[in-house]
Amino acid sequence: MDIITQLAPFIFLIAIMYFVIIRPQQKEAKKRKAMLAALAKGDKVYTNGGFIVVIHKIDEDIISVKMNDDVIVKMSKDAISKKYEDEA
Numbered sequence: 001m002d003i004i005t006q007l008a009p010f011i012f013l014i015a016i017m018y019f020v021i022i023r024p025q026q027k028e029a030k031k032r033k034a035m036l037a038a039l040a041k042g043d044k045v046y047t048n049g050g051f052i053v054v055i056h057k058i059d060e061d062i063i064s065v066k067m068n069d070d071v072i073v074k075m076s077k078d079a080i081s082k083k084y085e086d087e088a
Helices: 002-037
Strands: 044-047 052-058 062-066 072-076 080-083
Touching (some): 002 080
Antiparallel strands (some): 044 052, 052 062
């Protein structure tokens, strides 16, 4: 019984760390993975570099994006930060 009372604060701290740090990170990673899987041609997205681009072509891990009418750039799917939503 003495060992359980000594370990209780550590168990409590581990549980708090799980619910405050680990679980929200897992939820966010799952949400991001679903967003990347749902991307389609013609979607506007933000890149990690701060550009707003239009998806031109999607391969398995590589996305071709249009920066303007003349420039098409290939980039990794990991370089997409989020989907662009118009405020109109």
